[in-house]
Amino acid sequence: MTVIPDEAWFGCLPGCEARVPCGQGTHAVRWEAGSLWLPEHPDAEAEAVLAALGGEKARCIEVAQAWARHADDLSVLAIGPRGPADDIAIGWDDVAAAQQGAAGGFVFTGSAVGRPVGVRPAAGRPAAGLHPSVPAAGLHPSVPAGVQRRRLRAQEELELIRRRRTDMLSLLALGYGFQVRLAGHVAAAHADAGAGSGQAAEGRARPALVAAMTGRLGPVAEQWLGIDPDQVVVSLHAGPGWGSVELTGRGEQRRLLVALPPRWLARVWAAGLTLVDRHLVVAVSRAGWPDARVLGLRAPGAEPEPLEVHDGGVGGGHASHWEV
Amino acid sequence: MNRERAETFLRLLAETELRAACEGAAVVSAAPWSADTPAASFPRLARVAQALTAVHALDLAAAQDVLADFAIAIGVRQHSDPGPLLLTRPALARGRLYARSWPGPPDPAAVGLGAVGPDFHVPLGLTVPFRHEDVSGEVNLLSYSNTPSGARFTVTWRTRSPVGQPLMGRGFGSPAFPRLFTVSDDRGNWYQLDFCFTDWSGEILLRPVPPDGLRWLELSAPGQKPVRIDLAPQGSGGPDDAGPRVTPTSASAGEQMLTVFADRLLMVAGEHGPDLRQTAYARAPLNAMTAGLGDVVAALEAAEVLSPLSQVPGQLAALCASLSITGHGLTAPPGPELPERWLSLLSHYQRRKPDLAPARDGHAPLAVAFPEFDGMRLALLGLHNTDGQTILHLLVGGLPEDDGTGPPLPENLPVSVWVRDSGGRWHVAGVDGAHFSDGEHWLRMKLRPALARSTAWIEVLVAGRSAEVCATLPLRWGYPP
Numbered sequence: 001m002t003v004i005p006d007e008a009w010f011g012c013l014p015g016c017e018a019r020v021p022c023g024q025g026t027h028a029v030r031w032e033a034g035s036l037w038l039p040e041h042p043d044a045e046a047e048a049v050l051a052a053l054g055g056e057k058a059r060c061i062e063v064a065q066a067w068a069r070h071a072d073d074l075s076v077l078a079i080g081p082r083g084p085a086d087d088i089a090i091g092w093d094d095v096a097a098a099q100q101g102a103a104g105g106f107v108f109t110g111s112a113v114g115r116p117v118g119v120r121p122a123a124g125r126p127a128a129g130l131h132p133s134v135p136a137a138g139l140h141p142s143v144p145a146g147v148q149r150r151r152l153r154a155q156e157e158l159e160l161i162r163r164r165r166t167d168m169l170s171l172l173a174l175g176y177g178f179q180v181r182l183a184g185h186v187a188a189a190h191a192d193a194g195a196g197s198g199q200a201a202e203g204r205a206r207p208a209l210v211a212a213m214t215g216r217l218g219p220v221a222e223q224w225l226g227i228d229p230d231q232v233v234v235s236l237h238a239g240p241g242w243g244s245v246e247l248t249g250r251g252e253q254r255r256l257l258v259a260l261p262p263r264w265l266a267r268v269w270a271a272g273l274t275l276v277d278r279h280l281v282v283a284v285s286r287a288g289w290p291d292a293r294v295l296g297l298r299a300p301g302a303e304p305e306p307l308e309v310h311d312g313g314v315g316g317g318h319a320s321h322w323e324v
Numbered sequence: 325m326n327r328e329r330a331e332t333f334l335r336l337l338a339e340t341e342l343r344a345a346c347e348g349a350a351v352v353s354a355a356p357w358s359a360d361t362p363a364a365s366f367p368r369l370a371r372v373a374q375a376l377t378a379v380h381a382l383d384l385a386a387a388q389d390v391l392a393d394f395a396i397a398i399g400v401r402q403h404s405d406p407g408p409l410l411l412t413r414p415a416l417a418r419g420r421l422y423a424r425s426w427p428g429p430p431d432p433a434a435v436g437l438g439a440v441g442p443d444f445h446v447p448l449g450l451t452v453p454f455r456h457e458d459v460s461g462e463v464n465l466l467s468y469s470n471t472p473s474g475a476r477f478t479v480t481w482r483t484r485s486p487v488g489q490p491l492m493g494r495g496f497g498s499p500a501f502p503r504l505f506t507v508s509d510d511r512g513n514w515y516q517l518d519f520c521f522t523d524w525s526g527e528i529l530l531r532p533v534p535p536d537g538l539r540w541l542e543l544s545a546p547g548q549k550p551v552r553i554d555l556a557p558q559g560s561g562g563p564d565d566a567g568p569r570v571t572p573t574s575a576s577a578g579e580q581m582l583t584v585f586a587d588r589l590l591m592v593a594g595e596h597g598p599d600l601r602q603t604a605y606a607r608a609p610l611n612a613m614t615a616g617l618g619d620v621v622a623a624l625e626a627a628e629v630l631s632p633l634s635q636v637p638g639q640l641a642a643l644c645a646s647l648s649i650t651g652h653g654l655t656a657p658p659g660p661e662l663p664e665r666w667l668s669l670l671s672h673y674q675r676r677k678p679d680l681a682p683a684r685d686g687h688a689p690l691a692v693a694f695p696e697f698d699g700m701r702l703a704l705l706g707l708h709n710t711d712g713q714t715i716l717h718l719l720v721g722g723l724p725e726d727d728g729t730g731p732p733l734p735e736n737l738p739v740s741v742w743v744r745d746s747g748g749r750w751h752v753a754g755v756d757g758a759h760f761s762d763g764e765h766w767l768r769m770k771l772r773p774a775l776a777r778s779t780a781w782i783e784v785l786v787a788g789r790s791a792e793v794c795a796t797l798p799l800r801w802g803y804p805p
Contacts, residue, residue, distance in 0.1 A: 207331035207335050
């Protein structure tokens, strides 16, 4: 049996940094050893309190608060990148435009990514952030109480949608390095929650984790074996050991059955360790950066081999590039 | 039921759709912004979400989360506006294809047969003429009922101009008309009347609710003598006072949902009849309804609310083949045998010479309460032919009010309602209008095809999960002058 050490999930991830438009300039936002830092806001808590009292909130503070709100949000896994090739190019202009736009929609400017996407000017849209078809609260007393309650609920839902959308865009705008690290936080949070109950993950999180792992393992398996991603069937492994990977059937009935713990998402996938030297990495046996030891499978059904790996650092946009 | 597998199925489908959408993203990303792009793969996911929430394998909030995440995920990759998709709460709740299970998650105590409730129903069959200024007409009283939601007459009505031409439009022609009608009882009480109409039929509600034990009511219409309405109980309404017959069944939630879906398909198919085989235009609405049906069946099986051995998917595939519907994605082989009532309707639709002459106007009093089943109380309150259509009026109790967070129950009646006429032909019923009052839904159901006015009796079949209830009713047609 392979013993997987119980250490911090981010041991194979180096720090990363992004520049965020804040006030009149741009500020650095850093991620280091599992924590987000705002070096140019040394007293971020005090600033947040001032903002809550009516002061202007710095963009960096907003980003840090969004990070905290979504550090265990499974939606991050559903929306975020499935791998380095899954390019999600959101710019800060997109975020600003969305904040000024209506509740429902993005307002892409495309300015940050240099793509010839169309422009939807935010001008003319309601500034309150509510869909124009939804009337404001404070309806005439003649409107039945039930209808008022429904409309109020609709407004609250739209406000939640607006904030969730803005949060997600802000977090995506930090770039790929932050996107995968946030996904790591989410996966680790739910893996840890499940560990207490002896399960791979708590019940309500399992469907989202299975889908998240399927969506990320599919392209990796395609690269590894040439198998169609739709033929990859993932289940959550619980208990000791790294799990299992088997290939069954032929032709259209061919299936790659993969059972891995959800922590794989955090320790392996987020660190960019999925496929090294034609080995599917199933676990990290000694975390570290830029050098680590992992367990890799040369083929389905084989025993995992220990591999000493090194991050050559040539991956673009904070993406790792590990080699044996 | 396996809720975890249900949600997993939906999320994996989202992954597949996202991957498929992004494989074309290289082409899309250089294209101008398009609001249509994210929506292209959204309906497939939304249909499965609808179906899983309909059978309570997935709660609405979880389904909405999956759809909202998908909309954002597609939007950020394709530089398209997911705005309309993010507002999916109403989209999921309204305009549903799949009827919601009733009354909620399977509850052994709720699924089963009960006795006919203490509600009071009397068939009437009285015509009350009226005249006011230049307008005349008549109100046809089909039934009187007194239930927890109140007391009401189910009626049809007509108005005519001074030269005898039928007046079109809603209402009684004048807002003053309703106030000119009065109702009193044998104890000297007077009642306020509230009129609730859809086109030529509806309800007249009495307030306050008349007490039990009345012998008669008297309706006074403008320009006419009062008409006395006998409230003496008249038996079950069936021949020889035979009450509704009950046959216990045990359909799964998935089978019931697909069966009701087939009814709706046959309802829509009836609008086109023989054209279905000949023109793609006629089949378009049916193709749209059935797109993704294969996904839905797979989702129901994954959620363990539909047995892989169930015959219903195969019957649906055969029905689609009969209606020349393609692209539904059902993988079950067609067959084995279609229900008799489906075959009856299909043979009618596929006749070379469909009925061209509309059914003549007429009205038939009905008042029959069905035994409670699936947590539902149901009563038939009248039937009429108007403008070539046959309308059946029902009162349904035992259901939650539509609070706007879920699908509107009356528009998604999760039971099959069929009528067999005295000539042996079957007619499918679909909800055409509804309103809710004090715990009860008043439903107006359209029959397809319309009943011939020569129909001497009908057999009304209501099929739920736990039982099929059937009542045979003689029709005493009344005719407009």
